[in-house]
Amino acid sequence: xxxxxxAVITEPGNAAQNKTxxxxxFRPAVDTKKCTGCGLCSVYCPEPAISKGKPAKIDYxxxxxxxxxxxxxxxxxxxxxxxxxx
Amino acid sequence: xxQTLTGDEAAAIAAKLARVxxxxxxxxxxxxxxxxxxxxxxxxxELDAEFIKVESEHSALSACVGAAAAGAxxxxxxxxxxxxxxxxxxxxxxxxxxxxxxxxxxxxLSAPLSIWCDWGDSxxxxxxxxxxxxxxxxxxxxxxxxxxxxxxxxxxLPVMVCFDGFILSHTTEPVxxxxxxxxxxxxxxxxPRYVLDPKKPVTMGPMGVPEYYEEFKxxxxxxxxxxxxxLVKVGNEFGKRFGRRYKLIERYHSDDAxxxxxxMGSLSSSAKELIDRYxxxxxxxxxxxxxxxxxxxxxxxxxxxxxxxxxxILEKDISLGSAxxxxxxxxxxxxxxxxxxxxxxxxxxxGGRDVETLQIKEAIRAAARAAESGEVRKAVRWLGLREKLxxxxx
Numbered sequence: 001x002x003x004x005x006x007a008v009i010t011e012p013g014n015a016a017q018n019k020t021x022x023x024x025x026f027r028p029a030v031d032t033k034k035c036t037g038c039g040l041c042s043v044y045c046p047e048p049a050i051s052k053g054k055p056a057k058i059d060y061x062x063x064x065x066x067x068x069x070x071x072x073x074x075x076x077x078x079x080x081x082x083x084x085x086x
Numbered sequence: 087x088x089q090t091l092t093g094d095e096a097a098a099i100a101a102k103l104a105r106v107x108x109x110x111x112x113x114x115x116x117x118x119x120x121x122x123x124x125x126x127x128x129x130x131x132e133l134d135a136e137f138i139k140v141e142s143e144h145s146a147l148s149a150c151v152g153a154a155a156a157g158a159x160x161x162x163x164x165x166x167x168x169x170x171x172x173x174x175x176x177x178x179x180x181x182x183x184x185x186x187x188x189x190x191x192x193x194x195l196s197a198p199l200s201i202w203c204d205w206g207d208s209x210x211x212x213x214x215x216x217x218x219x220x221x222x223x224x225x226x227x228x229x230x231x232x233x234x235x236x237x238x239x240x241x242x243l244p245v246m247v248c249f250d251g252f253i254l255s256h257t258t259e260p261v262x263x264x265x266x267x268x269x270x271x272x273x274x275x276x277x278p279r280y281v282l283d284p285k286k287p288v289t290m291g292p293m294g295v296p297e298y299y300e301e302f303k304x305x306x307x308x309x310x311x312x313x314x315x316x317l318v319k320v321g322n323e324f325g326k327r328f329g330r331r332y333k334l335i336e337r338y339h340s341d342d343a344x345x346x347x348x349x350m351g352s353l354s355s356s357a358k359e360l361i362d363r364y365x366x367x368x369x370x371x372x373x374x375x376x377x378x379x380x381x382x383x384x385x386x387x388x389x390x391x392x393x394x395x396x397x398x399i400l401e402k403d404i405s406l407g408s409a410x411x412x413x414x415x416x417x418x419x420x421x422x423x424x425x426x427x428x429x430x431x432x433x434x435x436x437g438g439r440d441v442e443t444l445q446i447k448e449a450i451r452a453a454a455r456a457a458e459s460g461e462v463r464k465a466v467r468w469l470g471l472r473e474k475l476x477x478x479x480x
Contacts, residue, residue, distance in 0.1 A: 008289070008290055009289035
């Protein structure tokens with residue numbers, strides 16, 4: 001990749017080229033027993049790095065660890081675990 | 087055709103001849119006439135452009151950023167406090183590599199409040215990534231503004247054309263105004279590299295994370311380096327077409343001079359008259375004028391000054407706590423040169439103080455004494471200071 005003058009990004013949607021998983025200090029961990037597969041977490045995920053399913057599937061290459069999913073889950077099925085633990 | 091024009095009018099006519107598409111500016115003394123004239127040109131149909139009225143200089147330059155991003159040739163003008171209010175967007179414009187051209191009628195900064203000339207405004211933003219050209223007279227205001235568009239657009243660098251407030255902005259001089267069709271041949275319509283267009287979406291002004299930011303600054307620095315060559319090339323081309331050739335610096339009886347005055351802007355005119363008198367008496371005194379302060383012409387200044395015994399730098403600015411900006415950069419230019427002249431910095435003409443012949447003579451005398459003795463006891467001095475008022479001997 002060669003940079004453009006003035007940092008103009010000419011290719012729409014190229015954010016996917018930058019994996020942002022390394023930004024994370026806390027990792028969302030899905031409790032497969034509690035998850036109902038409602039998909040609300042995937043709606044709220046700003047990245048978006050969660051796909052709807054039972055259980056919800058998190059793409060750790062892009063998840064920044066913001067914790068919104070854990071906060072929004074009506075079944076408390078997502079816990080934020082420090083990276084490198086558990 | 088020759089017309090009698092003020093510096094402000096010369097800048098406005100240059101922008102009109104450049105067929106600018108968007109003008110956004112906020113009136114401030116001593117620049118006001120630039121935008122007054124341009125708004126007249128737009129209102130009476132002489133110029134097909136959008137004149138965007140704004141509530142501040144911050145917005146004026148922001149509107150120019152938007153216009154340039156959309157592919158329009160954009161122009162603004164300001165002075166002093168207005169330039170300070172623009173300062174945030176100055177860096178945005180250069181970082182986004184938008185070739186905006188600005189006329190800056192140099193005016194001192196508050197406080198104390200002053201509407202009169204010095205270079206404190208443009209010098210305060212000398213690191214903002216804009217090319218900075220300083221004009222000696224109203225002809226240069228017109229000529230350099232026209233050249234500014236060509237340089238800006240070919241390198242995606244914004245250009246600030248600086249001229250001394252009142253001394254040039256409000257003083258009438260004969261100015262040769264080129265014909266529109268000749269200017270059209272010199273300056274083709276702006277062809278932007280990237281344009282904001284919903285049909286072909288791009289992102290402009292994204293975040294520069296640590297992995298990329300430094301590279302973009304390096305690219306700006308490279309563009310500035312390329313601007314040296316481009317300014318000379320465009321100055322030559324302009325000379326071929328209009329009979330007035332421009333370089334990064336101008337040498338005036340300096341090639342064999344032992345003592346050289348180094349200055350910029352309208353101070354050069356007064357100094358040249360004095361140099362003529364010294365030369366008539368057979369004294370080896372010369373002048374070098376810096377036209378392009380950014381990019382700073384390091385190599386050219388070494389060539390022009392290295393043979394001299396002493397250089398007296400005359401400048402209407404001071405980097406408080408250090409020295410004048412022209413002195414700082416000229417001294418730095420010689421840092422790895424074996425044979426450097428002695429250098430003396432003379433701060434003068436701040437806040438509209440007249441710089442009289444007597445004072446320039448004083449600077450030349452001090453430089454001649456340094457050349458003779460081989461030492462500089464005080465490198466930074468004030469010229470024309472009313473010492474009693476500050477209770478100091480400087």
